[in-house]
Amino acid sequence: MTMSSYEIELNNIVSPKLEDVISLSSCYVPAEFANRPWACLSSGIPPITYEYKLYCYMKAYGYMHQAKFDYAFKFLPEKFLENKEIDIVDYGCGQAMGVMCYSDFLKSIGKKQRINSITLIEPSKIALDRAEFHARKFFPEAKIIAINKYLNDLQCDDISDYSDIHKLHIFSNVLDIDTIDIEEVSSLIKKSFGGYSQFISVGPSRGGCSYSDSRLTEFTKSFNVRDAILRYQGYGFRPGKIGTCACGVFGTYLNENKALRA
Numbered sequence: 200m201t202m203s204s205y206e207i208e209l210n211n212i213v214s215p216k217l218e219d220v221i222s223l224s225s226c227y228v229p230a231e232f233a234n235r236p237w238a239c240l241s242s243g244i245p246p247i248t249y250e251y252k253l254y255c256y257m258k259a260y261g262y263m264h265q266a267k268f269d270y271a272f273k274f275l276p277e278k279f280l281e282n283k284e285i286d287i288v289d290y291g292c293g294q295a296m297g298v299m300c301y302s303d304f305l306k307s308i309g310k311k312q313r314i315n316s317i318t319l320i321e322p323s324k325i326a327l328d329r330a331e332f333h334a335r336k337f338f339p340e341a342k343i344i345a346i347n348k349y350l351n352d353l354q355c356d357d358i359s360d361y362s363d364i365h366k367l368h369i370f371s372n373v374l375d376i377d378t379i380d381i382e383e384v385s386s387l388i389k390k391s392f393g394g395y396s397q398f399i400s401v402g403p404s405r406g407g408c409s410y411s412d413s414r415l416t417e418f419t420k421s422f423n424v425r426d427a428i429l430r431y432q433g434y435g436f437r438p439g440k441i442g443t444c445a446c447g448v449f450g451t452y453l454n455e456n457k458a459l460r461a
Contacts, residue, residue, distance in 0.1 A: 205254075206332055215336060216306075217265055217299040224257035244376060246323035253294060253329055261296065264371055267401040267444045268300035270431045274448040279397050280310055285365045287341075288318040288358065290350055290384075291373035295319060295330035295337075297399070301367070302337040315364055316342040320357075322349045350379050353387055361393030361454060370400040374414050381414055385421035393454040398422075400447040412445045424449040 202210070205227055212219050228236050229251050236255040240247075247253055279285075289297050298317060305312055317334045321327040324347050331345045346357050350373070360366070368388070374381065388396075400415055412428065419427040427449040 203250075209332075209336060214306075216303050217261065217296065220294075220299060220333065221257050221261035221265075224254040224261070227251070227254040228258050229255075246321075247293075247326045248323065250325060253326060257294060260372075264296040264401075265300055265303075267371070267431070267446065268297060268304070268399075270444065271399050271401050271429070271446040271448055272301065272304040274429060274446075275397065275399070276450065279365060279367075279395075279450065280308070280312070282312060282365050284313040284315050285367055286316045286318070286360065286362075287314055287367045287369065288320070289330075289369040289371075290320050291370070291376075291379075292319045292321045292330045293323075293326050293371070295333040297369035297371045298330075298334050299337050301369070314338040314341040316344060318344040318346065318358060320346045320348060320350065320353065322347065350384050353384075355387065355391045358387075359391040363394045365394065366392060366396040368396055368398045370398070370402075370418075372402050374400055374418050375402040377414075381417050382421065385418055389422070389453055394452065395450060396453050397450040398447065402445055403443065415445050415447050419447045419449055422449065422451050424451060 205223065208223055209215060209220065212223075232239055232251075232255050237259040239252055239255055240259060247256065287298060287301065289295060292298070295317075298319075317338060319327060319330045319334060321330060327345050327347050331343050334341065334343050346353070348357065373379065374384075398419075400418060402415060412430070416428055419425070427447045429446050429448065431444040431446065
């Protein structure tokens with residue numbers, strides 16, 4: 200497959216960070232959206248269907264995602280970070296910003312962790328292709344599994360893994376979308392994985408106890424976890440603007456007996 204100009208330019212960057220991706224993407228935003236890249240994105244909720252919207256999304260929301268993950272990853276337990284090898288599953292991955300942010304985080308704390316596999320789940324084919332490219336660039340040794348589906352359409356056969364390799368499950372601005380069935384998604388995960396799983400969920404808080412907070416609470420409680428909601432308010436999403444974030448960070452064992460048999 201012929202590489203795009205964007206892919207060629209990013210490939211020339213040694214050991215990139217998400218900031219490099221945002222900066223490069225901004226160069227490809229059409230002139231009409233240069234000062235308002237969010238104007239064509241409908242708040243970033245519908246699946247992206249055109250390449251120019253990938254660049255607009257990255258410019259409009261890239262630093263917002265980065266700020267949320269920079270905060271949330273700090274709550275990962277040291278024991279999880281000491282794992283020499285993990286798998287990553289990114290739900291509604293978009294362009295794999297969560298994966299790229301995790302790479303940045305590992306560099307920032309001086310940890311070297313082998314990423315055995317990265318499963319990317321995304322309904323937009325064009326965004327999934329870009330996510331796959333980003334994941335390969337940031338973690339070249341990882342096996343990449345790309346699943347072009349909505350979360351509600353996932354089946355156990357798509358993601359099942361009962362190995363004892365620890366998993367990092369990433370949800371970024373996904374669980375607050377009201378068309379996603381929280382109970383179905385959590386049930387599917389509990390059926391599909393064995394061993395230890397670490398969850399990172401970030402989304403908009405919109406101040407106080409909001410709808411997105413309650414859905415994140417519902418998700419964590421479905422794993423019999425409580426007090427996993429951490430609310431953050433600070434700068435970083437847009438220059439001069441205060442942004443808020445609800446994040447859930449928790450770990451649990453899933454299907455432990457199956458994991459031991461795998």
